[in-house]
Amino acid sequence: DTGVSQDPRHKITKRGQNVTFRCDPISEHNRLYWYRQTLGQGPEFLTYFQNEAQLEKSRLLSDRFSAERPKGSFSTLEIQRTEQGDSAMYLCASSASGQGAGPQHFGDGTRLSIL
């Protein structure tokens, strides 16, 4: 399978714990995006990487959230001191380089539940 893969698929944790999610984009895609989606809403943009550089961050990304893409391949999203409001589906997407913003391909997502 050469699509976008995310790990884990589900994460249940207690409030206050730290969690880390991983995303492996399509191998030839240099653009990588993280989104958060709650029930009944569309995905909300969190952050964007071009290769290893984090070029955009949403104001939604509080200081408890950090994302990295150290070698321009896989990316991690960490949430520290989780809160109940962090419960959501976290989606990763990637797209190819080129002029303009190309269509994104999404992974299956990581569903986070905070107890």
Add this chain to the structure above:
Amino acid sequence: RKEVEQDPGPFNVPEGATVAFNCTYSNSASQSFFWYRQDCRKEPKLLMSVYSSGNEDGRFTAQLNRASQYISLLIRDSKLSDSATYLCVVNAGANFNKFYFGSGTKLNVKP
């Protein structure tokens, strides 16, 4: 004002019907536009890009109206399998690297 707004629906239509969705966006400088489809508890999947001149892919037609800042999706001859939530997506931000999704329009196609 939200960056992208859609009628949440649901649109309940019989098989074979033609249905149209609109989506408005707030940033007049947005450059890229897409329609995605999302099935329940699944990831969004690209349905089609939207080009300035309008474009068609089988039973699906997308149009862009820059003057009025909306995009539309027309589905002809609806199938049961078209039942899903349809999300419109627009890029924005200082370098247009941010993508804004609408909340989605739910379509139910009934036999």
